[in-house]
Amino acid sequence: MLSDTARPVIEATLPLVGSRIGEITPVFYQKLFAAHPELLNGVFSRANQANGQQRQALAGSIAAFATHLVQNPGTLPEAVLSRIAHKHASLGITEDQYQIVYRYLFEAIAEDLAEVITPEIAQAWTEVYWLMADALIKIEKGLYAKQANSAMWSPWKIVEKTPASPTTMTFVFEPADATAVTPGEPGQYVSVRVPVSDGLLQARQYTLSADAESTQRRVITTKLTDGGEVSPVMHEEYGVGDVVELSNPYGDVTLDGGDEPxxxxxxxxxxxxxxxxxxxxxxxxxxxxxxxxxxxxxxxxxxxxxxxxxxxxxxxxxxxxxxxxxxxxxxxxxxxxxxxxxxxxxxxxxxxxxxxxxxxxxxxxxxxxxxxxxxxxxxxxxxxxxxxxxxxxxxxxxxxxxx
Missing domain, CATH: 3.40.50.80 (Nucleotide-binding domain of ferredoxin-NADP reductase (FNR) module)
Structure with missing residues (x-):
């Protein structure tokens, strides 16, 4: 929970930071990728950077987390954190990367709010960041521990490729090596990681559209997306016999085990x-x-x-x-x-x-x-x-x- 010192500062500055976070996040990403271009290689989606969705989602999650801390002292927004952690785990996010994000995010905050920020404000928002980061790290460690393997990515061979509609394709994969297979749950997704035209790796999450619990195969159905980088490669360049990298299955919106309608x-x-x-x-x-x-x-x-x-x-x-x-x-x-x-x-x-x-x-x-x-x-x-x-x-x- 927020400390007694930080809470009033966050409550007082949340409207200001919330109103500026949409301008802060683009600067953050510019600084981050200038210093660590390797994070665009299989971690961050260039398509989501180009269309602004990643910046908007980051800004929204920070604002939502801080708002929850102020309005619900002593608790954390578990649903928000779980959703983010599952996406992070599907991309192989590691604990050390949170320190990198912290550095450039707070450089961007300090730059944007230079006229008003004080050491007390910076410290309070640092507390918010690490409360969120530490909670995510804990959840992600738990998700990784549940895998049947220690691999973030493993090779899978395409054994079937069938049109599901004029713009969608169903792919069936089988393991291409001896990596132990983590069974999924209906509703979960896997990340698909492929090299794109300039050789950079890009990843995209796709729902397991059938046989989610199988340890013998993965089935996904993908839509050809205008402006995307992964789906055009999958639809137009990959065929039966080709091998791609898949993550373990993740996602917290899954079929419950009860008997309710x-x-x-x-x-x-x-x-x-x-x-x-x-x-x-x-x-x-x-x-x-x-x-x-x-x-x-x-x-x-x-x-x-x-x-x-x-x-x-x-x-x-x-x-x-x-x-x-x-x-x-x-x-x-x-x-x-x-x-x-x-x-x-x-x-x-x-x-x-x-x-x-x-x-x-x-x-x-x-x-x-x-x-x-x-x-x-x-x-x-x-x-x-x-x-x-x-x-x-x-x-x-x-x-x-x-x-």
């Missing part, structure tokens, strides 16, 4: 965690009540259409509702339209006429505005906020948008 609400490529959860429930013969909700442009563009429909049909108490911007009777390449009993609507997802089980756990994945809208509607329909879980692809801008 489950609501899966997704849009676009955000269907991948739901597909993984549905596959696990179907394979286990689960009798849980499952309500799968998905929104997409059309049946053509819905990645994993066939897998999700097939698994819903295999679950004894499951139903599927679909919203399509461009309805059509039959998806190209699948061979059949939506089966009887699937509720299909035109337009964007709306929960107004959907009956949600009151005691359900809701899992969200899709574009940020979609998740914010559906979360609000679900809360209005009686789902407690504590039972709503979300996954974000890339930097967590939901945290950032809340500050």
């Amino acid at each position: 489950i609501v899966l609400a997704t849009a676009g490529i955000g269907c991948t965690p739901s597909a993984s959860i549905l596959r696990t429930l179907a394979n286990s013969g689960s009798g849980r009540r499952v309500l799968a909700l998905h929104a997409d442009r059309s049946l053509d563009t819905w990645a994993l259409y066939g897998q999700m429909l097939g698994d819903v049909e295999r679950i004894s108490d499951a139903e599927l509702h679909v919203w399509l911007e461009q309805p059509q009777s039959e998806p190209a390449g699948v061979g059949a339209g939506a089966p009887a009993g699937v509720a299909t609507r035109e337009g964007f997802m709306n929960l107004d006429d959907v009956e949600l089980p009151a005691d359900a756990n809701l899992y969200l994945c899709g574009p940020l505005p979609f998740m914010q809208k559906i979360r609000s509607q679900a809360i209005a329909k009686g789902i407690p906020a504590t039972k709503i879980h979300y996954e974000v692809f890339g930097p967590d801008l939901w945290i950032a948008s809340a500050n």
Whole structure:
């Protein structure tokens, strides 16, 4: 917790630092990469640097953490920390890197707030930083200890590469060496690390879209992203027989082990965690009540259409509702339209006429505005906020948008 000396200083300066953190973080990254360009080699995403998402997410997480310390003395924002720690572990972040970040972040703070900063302010915000850093280091050490191996990255061979829609591809990997395989959980992701055009390594997280618990294979479904660096390489340059580096599986938005009803609400490529959860429930013969909700442009563009429909049909108490911007009777390449009993609507997802089980756990994945809208509607329909879980692809801008 914050010391009695630091708390009033943070409370008094939080509005100022919070208002400037968006300008501080770009300077921080400039200083960091000038001194340590090696951190762009497989750790930090250049694409997320270019589009500003990484800076926005960092600023939001610092502001969220400091705000929590002021408003909730004696506690830490466990959900925020867990989400960040899982992303860090999937990139192999190490304890010594926190000292490097501290140096250049506080150089940027001192430079931006030169006219107002005092030793007392600097010390108080140093305390905030190390409270956050130490908490993350502890969580990350625990995650690394749970791995079946000590490797941050291991080689995996592509054994299948299949189009999942016009813009998405499903890859199936098998181990390419004897590294012990850490089983995943439905909803988790792995990082894929590949050399890009200039030889630099870049990493991207992709959800395990099927067979998450397997120790014999990894399955991911990726979308070709405009401006991305990893997905174009995977889609256009890699094929069956090629070997890529994968991390161990991470992610804290996973299928719970209870028997409460489950609501899966997704849009676009955000269907991948739901597909993984549905596959696990179907394979286990689960009798849980499952309500799968998905929104997409059309049946053509819905990645994993066939897998999700097939698994819903295999679950004894499951139903599927679909919203399509461009309805059509039959998806190209699948061979059949939506089966009887699937509720299909035109337009964007709306929960107004959907009956949600009151005691359900809701899992969200899709574009940020979609998740914010559906979360609000679900809360209005009686789902407690504590039972709503979300996954974000890339930097967590939901945290950032809340500050």
